[in-house]
Structure formats: C-alpha cells, structure tokens
Amino acid sequence: MEILDFLRYSFIQKAFIAGSFTAAACSVLGVFLVLRKMSLIGDGLSHVSFGALALGLFFGVYPFYIAAPVAVLGAYAILKITEKAKVYGDAAIGIVSAAGIAGGVILASISGGFNVDIFSYLFGNILSVSSAEVWLSVAISFVILLMLYFFYWDLFSAAFDGEYAATLGVKTNFVNTLLVCLTAVTVVLAVKTVGVMLVSALLILPAVTVLQAVKSFKAALLSAVIVSVTSVILGIVFALLFNLPAGAAIVMVNLLFFAIAVLYRRVV
Amino acid sequence: MSVLVEAEKLCVRYDGTEALKDISFRVENSDFIGLVGPNGGGKTTLIKTILGLVPSHGGSVNLFGEIRKRFREWQKIGYLPQKSSVVNPLFPATAEEVISLGVLPRKIFPKKITKNDAAYVHAVMERLGISELRSRMISELSGGEQQKVFLARALVSNPELLILDEPSTALDPDSRESFFRLIKELNKSSGVAVILITHDLGYVGRYAYKLLYVDKRVVYFGSFSDFCKSKEMSSYFTDFGQHIICHQHD
DSSP states (O other), X not given: OOHHHXXXXXXXXXXXXXXXXXXXXHHHHHHHHHHTTOTTHHHHHHHHHHHHHHHHHHHTSOHHHHHHHHHHHHHHXXXXXXXXXXXXXXXXXXXXXXXXXXXXXXXXXXXXXXXSOGGGGGTOOGGGOOHHHHHHHHHHHHHHHHHHHHHHHHHHHHHHOHHHHHTTTOOHHHHHHHHHHHHHHHHHHHHHHHOTTTHHHHHHHHHHHHTTTOSSHHHHHHHHHHHHHHHHHHHHHHHHHHTOOHHHHHHHHHHHHHHHHHHHHHHO | OOEEEEEEEEEEEETTEEEEEEEEEEEXXXXXXXXXXXXTSSHHHHHHHHTTSSOOSEEEEEETTXXXXXXXXXXXXXXEOOGGGTOOTXXXXXXXXXXXXXXXXXXXXXXXXXXXXXXXXHHHHHHTTOGGGTTSBGGGSOHHHHHHHHHHHHHTTOOSEEEEESTXXXXXXXXXXXXXXHHHHHHHHHXXXXXXEOSOHHHHTTTOSEEEEESSSEEEEEEHHHHHHOHHHHHHHXXXXXXXXXXXXX
C-alpha cells in the first residue's frame, strides 16, 4: 500500500497531526530542559503520569483529566523537594518517579485489572489517538508558543544563568514553575504517542541533536522543532511501511538524526 | 551625596556556621571600592547577599534607598559574576544574545528587545572593541573575550553601580590593564560607582579609592589613605602586609 493511501484513514491523519504538535511542544521544552540539566524530568514525569493514568482508570474518569493535574503536582513536588530538602534535582526526580510507578502498580493491583490495559501506556500507541487528544496536542503547542512569545527572554536568561537572571529582575521561581508545569502536561500527552518508557526521548533527543550544530539560541529552538516533527512523520511512515511499533520507530529516527549531527560536528 | 547601597549589621549563616557577621558599610555615588579579603572570607557571599541571591539571617540592606525586597530598579546595578560560575559550554548563545540580556531590567511584560535596544547593544560592543564577536558563540570565545562580553552585558543597562567579582582572573596582563582603565574611566567620567572584588591586594590600590576588607566581619572600611596610615591596620596586617596593599596606590 502506498503511503498516500494510508493518509485517507482518519486515524492516520490524527496520528500525524497529534504526533507533530506533541513533538513540536516537546522539542521546545526539551531545549530548555537539556540546557538546564533537567533532561530527566521528562522521564520522572512520565512515570508520574503512569500512576496518574492508573488513577484515572481506577475512578473511571477520562485519564488525561486526572493525569495532567497529577503530573503538574509531581513537577511541583520535584521543584519543592529540590528547593526545601537537602536533595539534588536528579534525586528528587527519582523520588517522584518511583512514587508514580509504585502508585500505578498498586492501583492496577487493587482494582483487579482495568478494561483498558494500563500497561499499553508503557509503550504508547500513536495510531489510536482520539480527536480530543488531537485537539489537546494542538492546544498545548499553542500554549507553549504563547509562553515563548511572552517569556522568551525570561526563559533564555534563566536557562543561561539562573542566578544572574535574578539580578536582571527575572522572577526565576515563576519561570521554573511555568517550564516544569508545561512539561508535565506535555509529557502526559506524549505518553500516548511513544509511551512512558520512551517519552523522555521526545524531550531530549531533538535538543541534543541540534545543540551539536546550531550557532544561536533562536536557531536551536527552530531546528529542534524541525528535527522533532520530521522524526515523528518519518517514524510513523516507517511504522506503517514496515509494520513496526510507531513509538519505537519515532525514537529510532530521532536517534539517527542525533548520530548524523554528532558526525557532522566531528567533520565540520 | 546619594547612598546606593547601605548594609547594616548584615549576618549570613550556612548550616549554622557564621559566614558573615555584623557587616555594615555604605556605597555612595562615584565610589570606587575595593572589596578584598582572604579566600573563604565572605566577599562573594556579601555581594550575593546584597543582590538577594543569598538570604541574610539578620541586619538589613537598602539599595538606592529601597529595602532590598522592594527594590525593582535592577537596571541601576550592573553585575559581573565570577566567570567560572557562568559559562555552559553547550549553550548555543551568541555574544549579542548574551549582551542583550542586560537590557531586560528596563523592560516590562512582555519583554521584547527592540531595534533601538539592538542598536545600543551594538554601540556598547563597539565601545568595548568586541563588535567582531557579535555572532560568535559565547562558548567559543576565549576567557578574556567572554569577560568583555559579560562586562558589556553589565554596562548595557547604563548602571549607576557596577559590581565586579574577580573580573581579572581570565585576563592576560595587557587585557587586565585596559579592562581596569575602562572601569576607572567609567567611574571618573560617568560617576558610575564600582565595587571591585578581588583577592589581589597588591592590585586593588591602583584603582580603588576606598577599601572594604572582609574576613567574615568588616576588618576595615574607609579610604585607602586612612588605611595606609592606620596603626591598627599595621598591627593587623603587619607593616609588610600593609605596605603590600598600599604601595601601588596612585
């Protein structure tokens, strides 16, 4: 079957749209997270969203409505644990991440199993996104675009040197909270695309790929979006053509771009 | 004479250990203060406390007549932090983007860098002789070039007070001389007050009029000439130590 024939199916159209917008959102956030050495927050929050999705299923509520606020709380907890307790950021991510997974497994156990297979969220399924999830991915991308428009210089200064940013009058606590909360909501959406196990790849790989080659911050943001969206489109195409799991195919294309970027840096 | 910084009985503790105790001093406009002291004596901690980056456990700080917590006019202060704490080798920022950050304190929500701001950034770069670095990545610059970029960032808001934390560590002797000549000129011609943090006692006297010697407490705060005449300081530093600090003072 030709790839254009696939495009006649609405579930494939939805996959391309939701995947592209989610990837764009993840890549922009990823540039900030990688540069701030907070890359693994995506991993931690995806584990939290696993627990939260289980909570949603447990109470019979549309999982996103529970997962999004719980993931935001998880993100806030990571910030507060780092700030208030004598714990480094990576350890705080580990604590919240473990709590998310443990909570999810316990809920799955005491419910005696869900109608929806909670473990399908571990690897995601972009080909089964609903219309609501398509709209959510467009909405979150729009919110992130607004965030960039209104807070570009605050985010840039806080990422470059958080301490110095405070002496420029930048409200660094607010900027940090905004960044991790948007990351939390985006991660919940991305879990549907590539699954809990691979979501951090959507945040990290486009960013580390473009950081091999770009020469300015604006170029980093723009090229991360291009790399990420291209990876999702090619990943879905390969998945359809070769009957592969779409999430894993997307991650492998991202990895290929990263390898090319590393080679480019070594050669140039 | 207006008071730019007024610290009163400032105390800072880290995990119960006293880092600074009862620090009182004031900075007036056109002052050029050398903030010196031994390693671990609290020089950087003092500056960070003044800027609100480190919490104090007692005493007060006023900036330009405002209690520090209420102070919002950050464009009045240009800060050059210690170099080692700033540069992330992966960060893809150009020198121009970094210098543009200095414009932010003058901006209100939503903060945008206008063409006029960009023109002023270019003018400051030209003044410091770093126009050719404009599109270069900050991480690709030498230590001395980075330092000039950070100085440009501190100057781009037209500050009334310039705080320089060990600015000469990455500079070769020639660059160091021209760097300090520029600071001295800013101080003389534009009346910009300067706090220069250094552990180089022999050097500070060539530029600063006043000396603030901190070793967890204020050992000395006053003019250089008084310091050099002080018998109390002579017994604290020994005659030789006092001579080392004083002999290069013009």
